[in-house]
Amino acid sequence: MVRKIVNYKIADESLSAQGEEALYIAQNKMPVTAEIIRERFQKEKPLEGITIAGCLHVTKETANLALTLQAGGAEVYLCGSNPLSTQDDVAAALVKRDINVFAWHGNTTEEFYWCINECLKAEPNIMIDDGGDMIVTAHKDFPELISSGKVYGCQEETTTGVKRFIAMDRQGKLSVPLFPVNDARCKNQFDNELGTGQGIISAIYGMHILFAGKNVTIAGYGHCSSGMALRARGLGANVSVTEVDPIKALKARFAGYTVKPILETLSEADVILTATGCKHVIPPNPEVFKKLKDGVILGNLGHFDIEIPTKELYEYAKEINPIRKNVEELIFPDGKRAYLLAKGRLANLVLSEGHPSEVMDMSFGLQSLMSEYIVQNHTTLKPGMIDVPKDIDDKVGYLKLEAMGIKIDELTEEQYNYIHGFEEGT
Numbered sequence: 001m002v003r004k005i006v007n008y009k010i011a012d013e014s015l016s017a018q019g020e021e022a023l024y025i026a027q028n029k030m031p032v033t034a035e036i037i038r039e040r041f042q043k044e045k046p047l048e049g050i051t052i053a054g055c056l057h058v059t060k061e062t063a064n065l066a067l068t069l070q071a072g073g074a075e076v077y078l079c080g081s082n083p084l085s086t087q088d089d090v091a092a093a094l095v096k097r098d099i100n101v102f103a104w105h106g107n108t109t110e111e112f113y114w115c116i117n118e119c120l121k122a123e124p125n126i127m128i129d130d131g132g133d134m135i136v137t138a139h140k141d142f143p144e145l146i147s148s149g150k151v152y153g154c155q156e157e158t159t160t161g162v163k164r165f166i167a168m169d170r171q172g173k174l175s176v177p178l179f180p181v182n183d184a185r186c187k188n189q190f191d192n193e194l195g196t197g198q199g200i201i202s203a204i205y206g207m208h209i210l211f212a213g214k215n216v217t218i219a220g221y222g223h224c225s226s227g228m229a230l231r232a233r234g235l236g237a238n239v240s241v242t243e244v245d246p247i248k249a250l251k252a253r254f255a256g257y258t259v260k261p262i263l264e265t266l267s268e269a270d271v272i273l274t275a276t277g278c279k280h281v282i283p284p285n286p287e288v289f290k291k292l293k294d295g296v297i298l299g300n301l302g303h304f305d306i307e308i309p310t311k312e313l314y315e316y317a318k319e320i321n322p323i324r325k326n327v328e329e330l331i332f333p334d335g336k337r338a339y340l341l342a343k344g345r346l347a348n349l350v351l352s353e354g355h356p357s358e359v360m361d362m363s364f365g366l367q368s369l370m371s372e373y374i375v376q377n378h379t380t381l382k383p384g385m386i387d388v389p390k391d392i393d394d395k396v397g398y399l400k401l402e403a404m405g406i407k408i409d410e411l412t413e414e415q416y417n418y419i420h421g422f423e424e425g426t
């Protein structure tokens with residue numbers, strides 16, 4: 001048999017056996033994506049002849065998504081969605097399994113975009129983005145691809161990317177059909193809340209601290225950050241929440257957290273963790289940095305490295321000591337120290353392995369079914385934002401329940417008519 005030509009640039013092909021172990025561990029915890037949908041895709045080949053490019057965190061869970069798309073008949077290209085989140089062993093295992101991968105841990109900004117360009121050169125019919133960098137690059141640098149009609153549809157995996165595409169759409173600059181899969185119920189209520197929620201352990205991995213008794217500030221009380229606050233409290237921390245949205249702030253207060261402005265938490269916080277999708281959550285100002293408590297741990301779990309002002313902190317520090325992998329000690333002019341996790345990038349992906357496979361099973365089950373939906377419906381899809389169809393969102397929920405052996409009730413006809421009617425009252 002002639003082996004297919006695989007296009008790739010990765011760190012080290014010899015890591016493939018180690019990567020296979022990681023893939024296997026994830027596969028066993030991803031029954032929806034890696035078993036039920038993959039087996040059907042294998043038989044029905046709904047993605048035959050389709051090229052799919054993913055700009056995603058190259059983790060063992062993403063690998064299982066890639067293999068499911070491949071089982072459906074797609075030619076899959078993959079690049080990383082963050083310079084520090086690629087797991088090099090997983091990338092090597094994927095290349096061995098004929099997935100085209102352009103990703104390695106620690107690539108520079110220039111290399112990061114080179115990898116995206118290599119995937120776009122394959123002229124994908126579907127783009128699956130995490131943060132918006134691939135689809136925005138396609139619009140800027142591959143105008144012929146966008147205008148050619150070759151792109152059937154796109155999917156965005158995270159809140160920050162969805163916000164970028166909403167802005168693009170408002171300005172009339174979004175020229176492809178775009179499904180914000182992040183906003184589906186089976187995605188952000190599990191992946192963001194449970195996955196990123198549990199991601200606070202990156203602070204434990206980083207510095208091996210005890211949360212119990214610590215003052216922990218969580219910036220934001222959205223999907224990710226409310227999960228983070230819950231887990232931090234569960235570990236015994238005194239949690240303060242900061243917000244800019246009055247309703248979210250009230251929800252945090254009524255859930256029992258202290259709510260206050262970020263500046264008021266700085267002098268007492270032992271750990272500050274951000275996940276807001278907003279810039280400069282800690283203001284980039286030396287007068288502000290002086291307020292930080294000695295020994296504070298600073299970590300970001302939001303998509304981009306702009307929530308904690310890393311650049312300004314590096315400039316302010318008189319000494320920067322890399323004390324362990326992806327943790328730096330910053331010594332300030334007044335002698336106080338701060339410990340910065342993952343250079344301000346997604347700490348749960350950089351210090352740990354990202355979200356647990358069980359939740360990514362739902363996110364990637366959805367991405368798989370949405371790829372099939374895009375292929376089946378591409379002739380009628382129009383450029384712009386399009387909600388994930390509710391029946392596909394529900395389908396992932398039902399498949400997950402089935403895989404977990406859980407049955408639920410079904411509405412009777414009478415109940416259905418009651419909740420959809422107005423006649424019956426007092």
Ligand SMILES: NC(=O)c1ccc[n+]([C@@H]2O[C@H](COP(=O)([O-])OP(=O)(O)OC[C@H]3O[C@@H](n4cnc5c(N)ncnc54)[C@H](O)[C@@H]3O)[C@@H](O)[C@H]2O)c1
Binds near residue numbers: 199302347354
């Ligand atoms: N680490 C991960 O693995 C992971 C996973 C999913 C999402 N994300 C990213 O996490 C970020 C948050 O996502 P989400 O789904 O929770 O979004 P969300 O919109 O549900 O929540 C964000 C919250 O932050 C608040 N906020 C905004 N600016 C603020 C500021 N300056 N100070 C305090 N609060 C502020 C908002 O009011 C909102 O309540 C995004 O960047 C998203 O892409 C990361």
